[in-house]
Amino acid sequence: MLSSRISRRTFAAAATAAALAGLSTTGASAQDVIRVGAPLPLTGPLSPEGVKQQRGYDLWAETANAKGGIKVDGKNYKVEIVYVDYASNTPRAVQAAERLITEDKVNFLFSPFGSGAAKAASSVSEKYGIPTLAATASSVQVYDQGYKYLFGTFTPNDTLTEPLLEIVTAKNKDVKRVAILARNDLFPLAIAQEMDKGAKTRNLEVVTFERYAIGTMDHAAAITQMRAAKPDWVFATGYINDLILIRKQMNDLGLNPPVVTMIAGPAYKEFIEAGGALAENISSAAWWHPAVRYKGQDLFGTTEAFNEAWTKKYGGEADYAEASAAAAGAVLQLAIEKANSIDPKKVRDALAAMDVETFYGKVKFGETGQITSLEPPVFQIQDGKPVVIHPAAIKQGDLKFIGR
Amino acid sequence: MIYLQVLANGLVLGGLYACIAVGFSLVWGVLNVINILHGTFIVLGSYVAYYAYAYAGIHPFASVVIAGALLYVVGHGIQAGVINRVITAPVLITLTLTFGLDLMLNNAMLVAFTADYKKVNLANPLGSIEIGPVFLPGDRVAAMVLALLLTLLLYRLLRDSRIGRAIVAVRMDREAAALMGVDVKRINAVTFGLGALMAGAAGALLSIIYPISPLNSSMFLGKAFVVCVLGGLGSVPGAMVGGLALGIIESFGASWFGPEHAVTLSFGLLLLLLFVRPSGLLGKRGYE
Numbered sequence: 059m060l061s062s063r064i065s066r067r068t069f070a071a072a073a074t075a076a077a078l079a080g081l082s083t084t085g086a087s088a089q090d091v092i093r094v095g096a097p098l099p100l101t102g103p104l105s106p107e108g109v110k111q112q113r114g115y116d117l118w119a120e121t122a123n124a125k126g127g128i129k130v131d132g133k134n135y136k137v138e139i140v141y142v143d144y145a146s147n148t149p150r151a152v153q154a155a156e157r158l159i160t161e162d163k164v165n166f167l168f169s170p171f172g173s174g175a176a177k178a179a180s181s182v183s184e185k186y187g188i189p190t191l192a193a194t195a196s197s198v199q200v201y202d203q204g205y206k207y208l209f210g211t212f213t214p215n216d217t218l219t220e221p222l223l224e225i226v227t228a229k230n231k232d233v234k235r236v237a238i239l240a241r242n243d244l245f246p247l248a249i250a251q252e253m254d255k256g257a258k259t260r261n262l263e264v265v266t267f268e269r270y271a272i273g274t275m276d277h278a279a280a281i282t283q284m285r286a287a288k289p290d291w292v293f294a295t296g297y298i299n300d301l302i303l304i305r306k307q308m309n310d311l312g313l314n315p316p317v318v319t320m321i322a323g324p325a326y327k328e329f330i331e332a333g334g335a336l337a338e339n340i341s342s343a344a345w346w347h348p349a350v351r352y353k354g355q356d357l358f359g360t361t362e363a364f365n366e367a368w369t370k371k372y373g374g375e376a377d378y379a380e381a382s383a384a385a386a387g388a389v390l391q392l393a394i395e396k397a398n399s400i401d402p403k404k405v406r407d408a409l410a411a412m413d414v415e416t417f418y419g420k421v422k423f424g425e426t427g428q429i430t431s432l433e434p435p436v437f438q439i440q441d442g443k444p445v446v447i448h449p450a451a452i453k454q455g456d457l458k459f460i461g462r
Numbered sequence: 463m464i465y466l467q468v469l470a471n472g473l474v475l476g477g478l479y480a481c482i483a484v485g486f487s488l489v490w491g492v493l494n495v496i497n498i499l500h501g502t503f504i505v506l507g508s509y510v511a512y513y514a515y516a517y518a519g520i521h522p523f524a525s526v527v528i529a530g531a532l533l534y535v536v537g538h539g540i541q542a543g544v545i546n547r548v549i550t551a552p553v554l555i556t557l558t559l560t561f562g563l564d565l566m567l568n569n570a571m572l573v574a575f576t577a578d579y580k581k582v583n584l585a586n587p588l589g590s591i592e593i594g595p596v597f598l599p600g601d602r603v604a605a606m607v608l609a610l611l612l613t614l615l616l617y618r619l620l621r622d623s624r625i626g627r628a629i630v631a632v633r634m635d636r637e638a639a640a641l642m643g644v645d646v647k648r649i650n651a652v653t654f655g656l657g658a659l660m661a662g663a664a665g666a667l668l669s670i671i672y673p674i675s676p677l678n679s680s681m682f683l684g685k686a687f688v689v690c691v692l693g694g695l696g697s698v699p700g701a702m703v704g705g706l707a708l709g710i711i712e713s714f715g716a717s718w719f720g721p722e723h724a725v726t727l728s729f730g731l732l733l734l735l736l737f738v739r740p741s742g743l744l745g746k747r748g749y750e
Contacts, residue, residue: 101569103677105577242722270721273681275672278471279716279724286464298579302673310590310599311467332673334583 092128092135092400094119094390095142095158096168097179102146106298106328107171107379111193114383115139115168117371118391121357128391131398137387140164148175155179159186165400166190166390168383169208173197174244180208189393189406191386194379196345197248201426207402209409209427211345211382211389211418213434215245216252218321218343221436221448223256225457226291226317226341233317235265237289239280239304241296242269249321250295265289274300277307284313291317298323298332305336316459317341324439325377333439339460341438341447344378346385346418349446349454350435354416356388364417385418392416463595468717469710474602476709481609481667482682483689484616484701485660491696492633492653494553495545498560500686501679502568503533503658507665508674509575515582515669522582522669523608529662537658542651549650564679571676579673605667610702612663616656617698629653633696688732694742703743 096115099108119137127134140162142154151170158164159182167183169176169192176195183190184205192200196212226233236257240250247269257264265287268280281304284292292315294304301323308314323329324342333340351361358364364384368376376384393408394400413422413431420431436448438457445455486500510532511525520528540563548555588600620626631639632649640646672678685708693704708728715727735742 101572105572105677106579109577239721268721271725273684274721274724275681275685276471276475276712277721278475279468279713280721282464282467282471283717299673299675299678302579302581306671307599310597310602311471312590312592312597328578332579332581332583334581 090127090133090135091138092166092394093138093140093162093164094166094168094387095140095155095162095164097142097144097151097154097158097170099146099151099171099175100141100143104146104171107194108143108146110377110379111168111171111383112141113372114193114376114380114385115387117368118357118384118387120371121367122387122391125357128394130394130400135400137391139168144170144175148178151175152178152182155182159183159188164188165402166405168193168386169195169210172245173200173248176200176208176210177203180205183207187402187406189390189402189409191390191409193383193386197245198426198428199244199248201428205427206410207406209389209423209429211385211421211429211432213345213429213432215249216256217432217434218249218345218436219252219256221434222319222341222343223253223260223262225436225448227260227262229457230316230459233262233290235263235287235289236291236293237265237284237287237315238267239277239284239292239294240267240269241300242271243296246295246297246321250293253293262291270296270300275303277304278311281307281311281313285311289313289315291315291319293319295321296323298326298329302329302332305333305340309336314460318460324444325437327374327377330439330442330444337439338442339438339440339458341436341457342444343434343436345432345434346378346381347435347437347444347446347452348375348377348381350419350452352415352417352419354388354418355414356385356392356416356418358384358388358417361417381418385416385421388416388418389421392421464717466594467596468713470596470598472710472713473706474599474606474709475713476706477606477609478602478668478671478705479685479689479708480613480702480705481606481660481664483686483693483705484613484698485657485664486683486686487690487693487696487701488616488660488698489654489657490690492629493541493545493549493556493650495549495556495560495654496553497654497657498557498564498683499540499567500657500661501681501683502564502571502676503537503661504665504668504682505571505674505676505679506536506567507533507662508669508672509571509580509665510662511666511669512580512582512674515584521584522666523604525666525669526608526612526663529666530659531662533662533665534655534659537661538651538655540658541654542647545654546647546650549647568676568679575676577675577677579675581673582669584670601670605671609664609667612660613698613702616660619656620698625649625652629656688728691742692732692735694744697744700742700744707743 122137127136144151167190173195176192177200192210301320319341325344397404397408422431424430437444489497507529510529511522514520514525591598689704694700712724716724
């Protein structure tokens, strides 16, 4: 995107100017900045996701700076985020991470988008010992590499499918046959496999399990197979574009089972707008939802306050990816303040020992660095709005089944 | 019984592929320009239909005319103003030029429309037609019929009109056509304009089927490429046959080997065909 490139250039120029100004005066003011590197897919097929993350980080940095910055050892540090666009190209994300650490000298790093790229870039930050927060990586394969400097704000994939399976099987004993259609891609496939596993342990019959290639323009063949298998529950994974097309073609080809679950598109308002009437009654799960209510010790405070800050800056409501990005910043800030230092090792230890409430939920990282303390909400689109149906504490309604 | 449905899926999909490819084939065949802009033109056509429906309530099928006319002007302008300057250069030069223009236009669209997916949701959806065990999606069938009509129109235009004969003449022999008094530069611009018109019209038709985003342009371009090579370059019936063949192959491939192998299969067959019949299924020189 042209604008992002320009803004990066002007930003770099401004940063250089600031650094020079610092050198010419006391030499200390250049030190009073905490720089966080953020390689993001700001252009290319993943750009909608990249932009979401950027919005989250920006809100955190702006809020932190408006409150005087991050206090360390009696000094106030300003937050500065250095963005690099890796154009949805994972190898370039890894190069960008390396360059941010070695040339831009960032103190900390935010991972690139998604499990695949976050995993690829994690080896770089591990090598240099730079604490890294992954805001949008959920697959356990990202965290089981034995790395010490990587922390993630998404719980493992099965925390999304398990509550769904619980609710559906408890509410409707007639749901027996499950058809799964998965995008052949790290996260969408991993979550489909969790669904497959969870369904089988509950004695549900998985009647079809098909994968489709990235960039598939037509799902008629898969849907025809699924229809022939007469499923009670269709579970489809992919991103917005895929899922809108799948839902539309399901309708066109007369496949309308009582339960339709899609991950991960329905959490975004674009999905509901683009899906129209067909989005109705689709169930889904995500790591966060604006309806959750937590009281945190972070800079945003409560979930309500976060929502308000979000609406003020961007209008509308934040979705889970945006909130997770802002939470990654808030958690990093808490760790820096706790360590009372910007030393990478000390901040890393503070992250590992962290156990706090935030607007995003309780934050405690497990042995591998992946968060273990979140309870991801399950929701369903009812009357054009996502309605939370789990967990019980923040429930707004009950799961509805589509009539045959 | 399921094979009837698979065949129907393939035919409907193939009709859409043909409609995506016909303009691309025309430009490649006549001008020897591989127009990388084609996918972006299609998406632009979809946006015209989307905004016409959202703000003026114009049905996307009616927008075919608006999108086609608008894209014709854009295409004519680009050819006359930019591509004509290097039209006699080797094919790689024009390919690089359209590639560069595509980057600019596509990024401009990302800035103007954002990458968020939009979709035309008709107030009165066309639903499905049920014939025995076979479901036919109404909107796809209607889009396909309209696309076929448009393609037929293009075919008649090339065969029967003065300008059409001039296009075919340029396609067969540029120098000879010029010697016969054909204004080759003008014909180039008209042809490129027609290619863009077909892309815009296809985009308007597809707007009721696919979510719309500038990111989809490469997807359309890729299909157009395969269809053209499969069917044979530069002939309208070739694009039709190539599109239908690809649709049916993908549909059966997906149902036999699973959707993740459909694309592999179609490209495998494409390679095989290039060995056996390098000019494509209906490839021949010139429009008859």
